[in-house]
Amino acid sequence: MRRTKQAVKIQDVARTAGVSVSTVSRVLNGKVDVAEETQARIQQVIDQLGYTSSLAARSMRGQKNNLIGLIMPDIAYPFAIEVMKGVNQAVAESDYDLLVFTTGDIRKYGTASQEQKYVSLLNNSITDGVIIAAPAAAEFSSEAPIISIDPLSENPNYPAIHATNYEGSREAMRYLLGLGHRQIGFIGGRPELTSAKRREKGYRNALEEAGIALDETLIINGDYTTETGFGCARQLLERENRPTAIFAANDQSAIGVIQAAQAMGLSIPADLSVIGFDNITDAAYFDLTTIDQFISQMGYQATKMLLRLINGEVLEQQIVKMKTCLVVRGSCRSLMHLN
Amino acid sequence: MRRTKQAVKIQDVARTAGVSVSTVSRVLNGKVDVAEETQARIQQVIDQLGYTSSLAARSMRGQKNNLIGLIMPDIAYPFAIEVMKGVNQAVAESDYDLLVFTTGDIRKYGTASQEQKYVSLLNNSITDGVIIAAPAAAEFSSEAPIISIDPLSENPNYPAIHATNYEGSREAMRYLLGLGHRQIGFIGGRPELTSAKRREKGYRNALEEAGIALDETLIINGDYTTETGFGCARQLLERENRPTAIFAANDQSAIGVIQAAQAMGLSIPADLSVIGFDNITDAAYFDLTTIDQFISQMGYQATKMLLRLINGEVLEQQIVKMKTCLVVRGSCRSLMHLN
DNA sequence: GTGAAAGCGCTAACAT
DNA sequence: ATGTTAGCGCTTTCAC
Numbered sequence: 001m002r003r004t005k006q007a008v009k010i011q012d013v014a015r016t017a018g019v020s021v022s023t024v025s026r027v028l029n030g031k032v033d034v035a036e037e038t039q040a041r042i043q044q045v046i047d048q049l050g051y052t053s054s055l056a057a058r059s060m061r062g063q064k065n066n067l068i069g070l071i072m073p074d075i076a077y078p079f080a081i082e083v084m085k086g087v088n089q090a091v092a093e094s095d096y097d098l099l100v101f102t103t104g105d106i107r108k109y110g111t112a113s114q115e116q117k118y119v120s121l122l123n124n125s126i127t128d129g130v131i132i133a134a135p136a137a138a139e140f141s142s143e144a145p146i147i148s149i150d151p152l153s154e155n156p157n158y159p160a161i162h163a164t165n166y167e168g169s170r171e172a173m174r175y176l177l178g179l180g181h182r183q184i185g186f187i188g189g190r191p192e193l194t195s196a197k198r199r200e201k202g203y204r205n206a207l208e209e210a211g212i213a214l215d216e217t218l219i220i221n222g223d224y225t226t227e228t229g230f231g232c233a234r235q236l237l238e239r240e241n242r243p244t245a246i247f248a249a250n251d252q253s254a255i256g257v258i259q260a261a262q263a264m265g266l267s268i269p270a271d272l273s274v275i276g277f278d279n280i281t282d283a284a285y286f287d288l289t290t291i292d293q294f295i296s297q298m299g300y301q302a303t304k305m306l307l308r309l310i311n312g313e314v315l316e317q318q319i320v321k322m323k324t325c326l327v328v329r330g331s332c333r334s335l336m337h338l339n
Numbered sequence: 340m341r342r343t344k345q346a347v348k349i350q351d352v353a354r355t356a357g358v359s360v361s362t363v364s365r366v367l368n369g370k371v372d373v374a375e376e377t378q379a380r381i382q383q384v385i386d387q388l389g390y391t392s393s394l395a396a397r398s399m400r401g402q403k404n405n406l407i408g409l410i411m412p413d414i415a416y417p418f419a420i421e422v423m424k425g426v427n428q429a430v431a432e433s434d435y436d437l438l439v440f441t442t443g444d445i446r447k448y449g450t451a452s453q454e455q456k457y458v459s460l461l462n463n464s465i466t467d468g469v470i471i472a473a474p475a476a477a478e479f480s481s482e483a484p485i486i487s488i489d490p491l492s493e494n495p496n497y498p499a500i501h502a503t504n505y506e507g508s509r510e511a512m513r514y515l516l517g518l519g520h521r522q523i524g525f526i527g528g529r530p531e532l533t534s535a536k537r538r539e540k541g542y543r544n545a546l547e548e549a550g551i552a553l554d555e556t557l558i559i560n561g562d563y564t565t566e567t568g569f570g571c572a573r574q575l576l577e578r579e580n581r582p583t584a585i586f587a588a589n590d591q592s593a594i595g596v597i598q599a600a601q602a603m604g605l606s607i608p609a610d611l612s613v614i615g616f617d618n619i620t621d622a623a624y625f626d627l628t629t630i631d632q633f634i635s636q637m638g639y640q641a642t643k644m645l646l647r648l649i650n651g652e653v654l655e656q657q658i659v660k661m662k663t664c665l666v667v668r669g670s671c672r673s674l675m676h677l678n
Numbered sequence: 679g680t681g682a683a684a685g686c687g688c689t690a691a692c693a694t
Numbered sequence: 695a696t697g698t699t700a701g702c703g704c705t706t707t708c709a710c
Contacts, residue, residue: 007463007482009703020681025705035679047452050480052459056398057703060686075439076427081420088415092443100414100439104431113386120391124346125687126465141389143346348687359697364689374695396687399702464703 008049017045028053059126068303069122069130070100073109083133083149090303099127112137119146131303147303169202169247170209172275176245177210181273185236185243187253189224196224199249218243222253229256230263237264237272245273347388356384367392398465407642408461408469409439412448422472422488429642438466451476458485470642486642508541508586509548511614515584516549520612524575524582526592528563538588557582561592568595569602576603576611584612 014021019038026034027042059065070087072080091098101118103109115137123130129145139157140146148160176184186203190196207214220235222228229248233256236243248254254276266272353360365373366381398404409426411419430437440457442448454476462469468484478496479485487499515523525542529535546553559574561567568587572595575582587593593615605611
């Protein structure tokens, strides 16, 4: 590798080609008013010297760089990876390139003000727009467009992609009811969370909608851990009239439910249907092998929205809610993976 | 979200605080010679205005940004993801942040000269050093350090992390021989590749070393696809004196071997040991559940090396060859995943 | 068709 | 302790 101590700059190209910097700049930016011959000569010098214009300098002149940013605290996390897959795909289909910014660790990431810093870092200089995943801040100031992938807040102050709790929950229940289930256990937890409340509400309303009397004893609250999931499931499954399906309101509990079922020699979904709710995306996931795709979809949609904003389009829909309704097939591989 | 049309700059802070830009700059950069009181006032204005200094402008002044870059054609690919995990971890442990550059698709990525462009893009402006994965170019010119994660070339012209073919292959064989295997099939392919030749050489030499006569009929060449892997394995396993282990020289063939074994009712590793070679990393992988970790390790090591270069250290070892020797345990989950 | 020069936001001498 | 100013490499008027 050659470590040219002094990077070649536009000046060098100009001097070598015997023209002024502005002419080189014109060639660089594909301006038309340059003589065919000059153009060729300059291009040759550029290739010969291996010149690349400085991103920093170009950005400072307020140029569009055809570059979008994605900000994540940590890119080794399954959620992050799936988001990146989706964003990557949308980027591949566009003529933009992508810059993923990360600190490597949520603990290094800092608070909302730090986050704002990352946004400005990219968006006020080199990037034409930014996607921010699971934002901590409620507001951002930025010259260029911002989209968030926000699994938590119901109504963020910025354009966002997020998943649903209430809707997803109802659809999950409708699915189970459609399968003929009438005794459906619900394992909740963390009642202080809005998302948790909405999940339970979906459960209740779906039953009501189906004209099924609510059995309050079928609702048990754990604390969203695998352990309580296991315990609650055990409790439900040891009943005289045991439920034929269990709806666990978060991913950890769902793992516990599956473990409990296995421990009792029940097979899924033959003896028991299980539905889990992902705690990260707040998406209902029923088919544990496709939850990853769902998260990717969030990334994909976010990117598409951002590119439209960059192109000056006005979004008819600022907040996109993604619903998903998939089916458990018994494996808990992805579920574990999500953990 | 507030979209401040005009980003707040150092001038604005200076004016608001009633000081000069240089004083603000001093505060920004933690210089000591600023009056306690001025310092506090300026900091307050900074917070109030939500000011963040422009990455572009700062970079142009040749500042160190505590930022490293990672360049990959596509970040949705398993190899890329594992590399990122490793890099991410090293970044998390450091006080650097990370910028991953990608085009989203190898087809958009272009050729070596394009690649050189990406390197300059980051390294000659905003980044303090760059890791380039699976480089196409043989040489780079850059002001800041470069490390490559290079699974292909044996002796690149730049500091690199790569995996071994010959060494890995021999270790794999030694492992199998150590288990008592004497009839070991080898499924090769793509003899035009240097890497393929070296893998086969490792196979041959390990046998020789162990004083075992080479049975040429145990060596079959496919074309590195699952189909031929299946066919070749079938052929080997239907022999009178069937091998007790099969060494597949690439990942696709290994999948084929596993499928063939399953189709014939053989269980792995009870009836048959299988070794696969990953086509991406050229790393021998024996434990299919940990190959991902191996790739991550490459990313991790690359990052550690880069950070040392950035700090001006001289590497005693420019090329780090990573050997791995792990064991098949029968699952082919990761293998499939690698595909 | 091409060049000269201003200025993007910032830092680092150099003044005071 | 603070202000003034010269660039960093580039694009973009405005001249010629």
